[in-house]
């Protein structure tokens with residue numbers, strides 16, 4: 496069986512799906528899997544653009560061998576060195592010992608350190624070109640999207656941008672490869688999850704990369720990322736979304752995230768949500784930090800302007816799952832949100848005060864004073880939650 500897919504006359508999708516790995520980077524849930532995309536150009540010279548995770552080599556090599564049909568592989572272009580894309584390099588070198596590895600100076604440092612490979616390098620710089628025959632590839636260095644060596648490769652003939660992780664997301668390609676063949680709303684959500692979880696710390700560098708592409712004034716007919724669908728029908732759509740997300744432009748809505756042991760903090764979350772609905776807010780999501788992986792919570796937070804965090808007190812501090820969420824939020828410098836805080840305590844404080852402390856790093860404007868109830872909310876606490884909801888609704892609708 497050969498399941499490679501023709502993209503243009505002589506360019507093929509040779510990527511693979513991973514439905515086995517539970518956590519991407521051993522961190523982010525892959526309940527809908529992920530694809531590792533690689534592309535093969537069959538010109539006078541042959542070139543492979545990126546590889547796949549080591550565990551998927553067998554299927555990957557079958558596709559390449561079938562399409563090469565006995566020809567040599569002349570070039571391997573490396574847009575990104577994270578092992579979900581570079582993992583096949585050592586075996587590829589064994590199969591094609593004459594291959595030239597094309598990358599930038601930093602790429603080669605990573606290859607040496609990760610795979611002890613020292614030879615076969617062909618270094619390119621920003622704006623360099625590589626002629627394959629009919630196709631000419633031009634390279635754009637886009638550092639820190641999201642590793643230092645990341646770059647993009649543009650095929651001038653077919654106007655394809657091979658963009659690395661940029662514009663890519665989670666989710667396997669189940670038959671459909673192109674944006675016009677798949678349920679695009681599913682992929683947009685999973686691309687935002689990939690962006691917010693993995694690339695979101697580097698929004699400035701994403702903006703720099705997007706501006707570099709704009710300044711280059713290149714026509715982009717197809718975007719071929721290292722994950723997710725190939726955008727041939729509407730590449731502008733994903734560029735615009737990436738621009739919006741990397742400017743941290745948020746939508747009207749509120750995410751309420753709570754940590755609750757016995758339901759008392761959850762009750763406050765439900766109450767605030769109802770009050771927000773009465774204030775006219777339509778997009779309201781309540782998420783339990785114990786049940787929902789922070790990957791999905793971060794994705795929703797990225798989308799909406801309003802965030803309300805509620806935590807019980809645990810061992811005189813924050814509920815542990817809530818702590819891992821706010822640690823992440825504080826470390827990743829996310830912008831353009833407004834915040835509400837509530838919580839409970841039993842005999843010592845520690846939940847609400849720790850949330851307030853984390854917000855010293857996050858620096859999100861508080862819409863109302865933190866609301867803290869002793870064990871469970873009483874009428875005076877609910878009154879404060881009314882005010883919190885009103886203040887949040889005013890901010891969202893402003």
Ligand code: FEO
Pocket residue numbers: 575577579580641660721722
């Ligand atoms: Fe898809 Fe940064 O690896």
